[in-house]
Amino acid sequence: MTVQQEMTIPAGYLKDRKGRLVPQSMVDAYDLEMDAFVKEQCQGARELRDLMKRFKKTTFGNCHAWLDLVAEKYDRQPGGQKGNVTFGTFDGSExxxxxxxxxxRFGPELQVAKDIIDECLKEWSAGANQNLVAIIQDAFEVDREGKVNTGRILSLRKLKIDDERWTRAMQAIADSIIVSGTKAYVRFLVKDEEGRMVSIPLDLAAL
Known part of the structure; x- marks a missing residue:
């Protein structure tokens, strides 16, 4: 936590965007209402985040406990390697x-691949399909943290382009892939009216 975050705001004051303390009496009523409204909603979001963290932790714990019970049922040592697994209701609806x-993540070979691809694009620019060019260029765009999109990079390997340099670039991408670890994900699914298993959305944007 920074010094600015730890600063105690005296009663009757608000902190402005530059970190200065401003008497509430000098703040417009509209800004006061907006400040209170946003703080209330953000506090609700933090509480929901904490609730979801606890729910996730509990769910993984309960699922792993079930796996241990299954292992014991078949005289296997519980607590082994956990992999992909599905738990279902008796009727199969959930x-x-x-x-x-x-x-x-990607190693330095990715930059070599990009250099080769850039060389290809310059040569192809006159007669190349512009949609294809856009797809290739977009694949190497970085986000605000300076990271490339893994999915877009890997999708380039599905493109069928008859050029020896492109083949070398795709090999460089393959060689650049580094598995830095694994992460466990949990999904909850229910059967819809058409009999398909669909995820219960836990992303606010999907609700």
Whole structure:
């Protein structure tokens, strides 16, 4: 926590965007109402986040306990390696799925691949399909943290391009992939009216 975050705000004051203390009596009523409104909603979001963290931890704990029970049923040592697993209700209408996914990052070979691809694009620019060019260029765009999108990079390997340099670039991408770890994900699914298993959305954007 920074010094600015730890600063105690005296009663009757608000901190402005520059970190200065401003008497509430000097703040417009509209700004006071907006300040209170946003703080209330953000506090609710923090409480929901904490609730979801506890729910996630409890769910993983309960699922792993079930796996240990299954292991004991078949005289296996509990507490072993946990992998992909699905738990289902008796009627099959609801499921819990735990999935393990590799956490990927890219090594320096990716820059070599980009250099080769840039060389190809310059040569192809006159007669190349512009939609294809856009897809390739977008794949190497970075986010605010300076990271490339793993999915877009890997999707380049599905493109069928008859050029020896492109083949070398795709090999460089393959060689650049580093598995830095694994992460467990949990999903909850229910059967919809058409009999398909669909996820229960826990992302606010999907609600």
């Amino acid at each position: 499921q819990i799925r735990i999935q393990m996914a590799d956490q990927l």
